[in-house]
Amino acid sequence: MALRTFTFTSWTPTATADTATLANNTYMALKGGSGTQRFRVEEIYMGGQAGSSSVNDMVFARHSTIATTPSALAAPAADNILDASASALATVVISFTAAATGPQRLAAGYLLALSFNTFGGIVRWVTSPNEVGVTGLGNTANLGEMSLSDKSDTGTAGLMSAHIVYEPY
Amino acid sequence: MNSNAKSLRRYEGYLLIDHSVSPGTSEVPEGRKMETPTFICSHCNSICIIHMPRTVALSYCPKCDHQICRACDAIRAMSGGECRSFEKLIDQLSTVNPPSHLIGA
Numbered sequence: 001m002a003l004r005t006f007t008f009t010s011w012t013p014t015a016t017a018d019t020a021t022l023a024n025n026t027y028m029a030l031k032g033g034s035g036t037q038r039f040r041v042e043e044i045y046m047g048g049q050a051g052s053s054s055v056n057d058m059v060f061a062r063h064s065t066i067a068t069t070p071s072a073l074a075a076p077a078a079d080n081i082l083d084a085s086a087s088a089l090a091t092v093v094i095s096f097t098a099a100a101t102g103p104q105r106l107a108a109g110y111l112l113a114l115s116f117n118t119f120g121g122i123v124r125w126v127t128s129p130n131e132v133g134v135t136g137l138g139n140t141a142n143l144g145e146m147s148l149s150d151k152s153d154t155g156t157a158g159l160m161s162a163h164i165v166y167e168p169y
Numbered sequence: 170m171n172s173n174a175k176s177l178r179r180y181e182g183y184l185l186i187d188h189s190v191s192p193g194t195s196e197v198p199e200g201r202k203m204e205t206p207t208f209i210c211s212h213c214n215s216i217c218i219i220h221m222p223r224t225v226a227l228s229y230c231p232k233c234d235h236q237i238c239r240a241c242d243a244i245r246a247m248s249g250g251e252c253r254s255f256e257k258l259i260d261q262l263s264t265v266n267p268p269s270h271l272i273g274a
Contacts, residue, residue: 036264038259111215112215116188117191117194119192120191121187128179128208131208137263
């Protein structure tokens with residue numbers, strides 16, 4: 001058990017309605033590595049990188065349909081352990097930004113809505129150190145997969161950077 | 170006075186939306202910064218923002234001793250006070266325990 005950070009720098013979310021398939025590289029998703037794996041999300045950070053005013057209606061939500069065949073992370077996305085001396089888990093959580101078929105956000109599955117302006121805006125949410133936090137279980141819908149994506153009820157989303165700190169166990 | 174009494178504030182998280190150098194949004198306008206505590210609903214696991222100043226009492230489930238969101242509080246009231254703890258549900262579905270420092274926190 002050790003905290004990990006899933007980072008994705010310089011990406012542009014796309015407005016996607018609930019229960020519609022999320023396009024590749026427009027989301028950051030976490031999925032349990034096995035049917036029994038648990039993980040907890042501890043922190044979400046987003047920093048705007050857009051060159052002009054644009055509001056991103058970001059939501060962190062569970063999925064009603066999970067992705068099929070998630071792709072391995074490629075730059076500028078990465079997933080690293082925070083403590084360099086921590087031992088690796090036998091089963092790792094799958095972090096991904098693309099898949100053969102993208103996931104679909106659960107309509108009533110919003111865990112957090114974090115609307116912000118990507119022209120200089122910053123968002124950070126962190127859970128209490130005494131709280132288990134947002135929990136994922138397994139690798140099936142609805143508990144096993146969740147993502148940070150753009151719902152965008154307003155305007156066009158802008159370029160941003162983000163990280164999600166989580167702990168698999 | 171019981172010095173070992175624990176406050177529910179130990180479960181509070183933190184949310185920052187900083188538009189101090191940004192055109193902002195309607196919720197957090199240009200030049201403003203919002204810092205607010207949050208809590209995770211013990212029943213549905215969603216993250217709830219606590220509006221400041223604290224003028225309204227937060228919903229609470231005495232059975233799991235956690236704050237819950239208003240929707241879950243309504244369900245709790247309609248069910249006669251039933252506790253539908255998300256953590257208990259997860260524990261029933263899983264054989265894996267959370268990190269030891271979080272058990273009984």
